[in-house]
Amino acid sequence: MGVRHGFGLWLQPITQAQGWTRESFSLALAVQNLSWGVVGIFAGMAADRFGAMRVLAGGALLYALGLIGMAWTTSPLAFTLTTGVLIGAAQAGTTYAVIYGVIGRQIPAEQRSWAMGVAAAAGSFGQFLMVPLEGWLISTLGWQNALITLAAAVLLIMPLARGLREPGFIGGQTVAREQTILQALKEAMQYRSFQLLMAGYFVCGFQVVFIGVHMPSYLKDNGLSPQVASYALALIGLFNVIGTYAAGVLGQQMPKRYILAFIYMGRAIAISVFLLVPLSPTSVYIFSGVMGLLWLSTIPPTNATVAQIFGVAHMSMLGGFVFFSHQIGSFMGVWLGGYLYDHTGSYDIVWYLAIALGVFATLINLPVRETPIERGPQRMAGVAA
Numbered sequence: 001m002g003v004r005h006g007f008g009l010w011l012q013p014i015t016q017a018q019g020w021t022r023e024s025f026s027l028a029l030a031v032q033n034l035s036w037g038v039v040g041i042f043a044g045m046a047a048d049r050f051g052a053m054r055v056l057a058g059g060a061l062l063y064a065l066g067l068i069g070m071a072w073t074t075s076p077l078a079f080t081l082t083t084g085v086l087i088g089a090a091q092a093g094t095t096y097a098v099i100y101g102v103i104g105r106q107i108p109a110e111q112r113s114w115a116m117g118v119a120a121a122a123g124s125f126g127q128f129l130m131v132p133l134e135g136w137l138i139s140t141l142g143w144q145n146a147l148i149t150l151a152a153a154v155l156l157i158m159p160l161a162r163g164l165r166e167p168g169f170i171g172g173q174t175v176a177r178e179q180t181i182l183q184a185l186k187e188a189m190q191y192r193s194f195q196l197l198m199a200g201y202f203v204c205g206f207q208v209v210f211i212g213v214h215m216p217s218y219l220k221d222n223g224l225s226p227q228v229a230s231y232a233l234a235l236i237g238l239f240n241v242i243g244t245y246a247a248g249v250l251g252q253q254m255p256k257r258y259i260l261a262f263i264y265m266g267r268a269i270a271i272s273v274f275l276l277v278p279l280s281p282t283s284v285y286i287f288s289g290v291m292g293l294l295w296l297s298t299i300p301p302t303n304a305t306v307a308q309i310f311g312v313a314h315m316s317m318l319g320g321f322v323f324f325s326h327q328i329g330s331f332m333g334v335w336l337g338g339y340l341y342d343h344t345g346s347y348d349i350v351w352y353l354a355i356a357l358g359v360f361a362t363l364i365n366l367p368v369r370e371t372p373i374e375r376g377p378q379r380m381a382g383v384a385a
Contacts, residue, residue: 001095001123001124001126001127002123002125002126002127002128002129002130002131002237003063003067003126003130003134003150003153003154004087004091005126005127005130005131005212005233005237006127006130006131006134006135006233007029007212007213008212008213008214008215008216008217008229008233009131009134009135009138009216009226009229009230009233010025010070010138010143010147011025011026011213011214011216011217012216012217012220013138013143014079014143017143018074018079020076020079021338021342022217022338022341022342023335023338023339023341023342024076024079024338025079025338026213026214026334026335026337026338026339027076027080027084027335027338028076028079028080028083028084029083029084029209029213029334029335030084030330030331030332030334030335031080031084031085031088031331032083032084032085032087032088032091033088033205033209033327033330033331033334034084034088034327034328034330034331035084035085035086035087035088035089035092036088036089036091036092036095036323036327036330037088037092037323037324037325037326037327037328037330037331038088038092038324038327039088039089039092039093040091040092040097040320040323040324040327041317041320041321041324042092042320043055043059043092043093043097043098043316043320044097044098044101044316044317044318044319044320044321045181045316045317045320047097047098047101047102047316048101048181048313048314048315048316048317051164051165051166052098052099052101052102052161052164052166052316053161053162053164053165053166055093055098056093056094056098056157056158056160056161056164057157057158057161058093059089059090059091059092059093059094059098059157060090060093060094060154060155060156060157060158060161061090061155061158062086062087062089062090062093063087063090063091063094063151063154063157064151064152064154064155065082065086065090065151066082066083066086066087066089066090067087067147067148067150067151067154068082068147068148068151069081069082069083069086070082070083070087070147071143071144071145071147071148071151072144090154092320094154094157095123096119096120096123096299096303096319096323097316097319097320097323098316099119099164100116100119100303100315100316100319101312101315101316101319102164102166103115103116103119104303104307104312104315104316105166105312105315106166109307109308110252111252112304112307113248113249113251113252113256113300113301113304114248114249114251114252115248116248116251116299116300116303116304117244117245117246117247117248117249117251117300118245118248120240120244120245120247120248120296120297120299120300121240121241121242121244121245121248123244123296124237124238124240124241124243124244124292124295124296125237125238125241126237127233127234127236127237127240128234128235128237128238128240128241129237130237131230131233131234131237132230132231132234134146134150135226135227135230137149137150178313179313179314181314181317184310184313184314184317184318185314185317185318185321187310187373188310188318188321189321191309191373192367192369193305193309193367193368193369193370194306194309194310194318194322196364196365196367196368197302197305197306197322197365197368198321198322198325199325199361199364200260200264200298200302200361200364200365201298201302201322201323201325201326201329202325202326202328202329203264203329203357203358203360203361204264204298204326204329204361205325205326205327205328205329205330205331205333206329206330206332206333206353206354206357207267207271207329207333207354207357207358208295208296208330208333209329209330209333209334210333210334210336210337210350210354211291211354212233212236213334213337214334214337214338214341214347214350215229215232215233216229216230216232216233217341218347219232219279219284222279224279224281224284228281228284231285231288232284232285232287232288233288235285235288235289235292236288236289236291236292236295237292237295238292239288239289239290239291239292239293239295240292240293240295240296240297242292242293243292243293243294243295243296243297244295244296244297244299244300246293246297247259247263247297247298247299247300247301248300248301248304250301251300251301251304255370256301256302256304256305256308256368256370257301257305257365257366257367257368257370258366259297259301260298260301260302260361260365260368261361261362261363261365261366263294263297263298264298264358264359264361264362264365265358265359265362266290266293266294267291267294267354267358268354268355268356268358268359268362270287270290270291270294271291271351271354271355271358272355273287274287275351302322303315303319303322305368305370306318306319306322308370308371308372309369309370309371309372309373310372310373311372333350333354336349336350336353337350
């Protein structure tokens with residue numbers, strides 16, 4: 001997770017070196033998020049069927065190949081295929097849908113939200129650690145060699161994945177399930193609260209990916225140094241360690257829909273204040289700290305709610321579908337950022353959209369029902385039909 005949070009640092013070095021527009025770079029990152037979401041569904045199915053270890057190993061290999069392609073492609077189309085499609089598929093196999101499937105199956109329900117908070121906090125610490133390191137690699141080795149170095153680093157996922165071998169998947173055997181994949185999917189898609197969670201996650205993706213990719217350029221356009229952007233993204237990662245862990249802990253003690261509503265409203269307020277006050281390094285760092293507390297703290301309560309409603313047998317797959325909605329929002333946020341900047345010379349419209357969507361997500365999370373779904377014989381027969 002740490003590697004992908006630093007991609008915004010490459011926007012200006014790559015576009016300037018290749019003579020591309022910001023929209024070309026933004027489109028590749030938008031496709032990356034969409035690819036992550038689409039492939040994430042199937043990566044979740046594979047993890048539910050064959051275990052996380054195999055999926056993680058394959059994802060790590062794709063990640064390394066995608067980073068090498070990001071470094072050496074010379075056309076916007078090839079850049080979109082490697083940086084977009086390939087890295088997006090790699091992220092699908094190495095991040096939350098797969099990891100949370102393991103947690104959901106192996107951790108008791110009374111500790112599940114907390115454990116998901118710990119995992120999200122680990123991903124956030126990766127952001128805090130890797131973003132300044134990536135900035136240093138770019139300035140020291142050049143942007144191409146920095147990407148090659150990261151390609152070697154992500155291969156560490158392969159040996160680490162061995163620690164996630166699950167007993168239920170030894171020899172290809174799986175745990176017993178009362179539903180097929182199609183039955184579980186149909187049940188979830190027809191359930192109102194699942195639809196609301198997906199809509200809220202769309203907003204989450206729009207906000208965080210727009211800010212993560214375009215804020216470095218927004219700050220540089222306004223006269224601030226690249227170091228300010230690196231420190232800002234690192235602060236988001238540092239404070240997100242606190243925010244995601246706190247969201248996981250609170251999810252064991254209070255309704256998770258209230259946590260989600262608070263997070264989305266907090267983002268809308270933080271962005272509004274950030275745009276109103278004079279821009280300075282101090283205001284950037286304060287905004288980054290506040291946004292960090294709210295950054296990926298939606299992940300533990302959202303995934304814990306899915307597990308609480310539907311159970312854990314198909315959790316990676318259902319989590320992949322919820323995350324697909326997140327990635328559609330990510331696509332829109334990162335692409336609109338580049339498109340509207342190229343056509344208006346400003347990011348203002350996208351900032352205002354992020355605020356409005358934050359209010360929308362606040363309202364739609366409040367009616368989510370968190371109680372386990374009832375599966376009587378009649379209901380199961382209807383789902384099968």
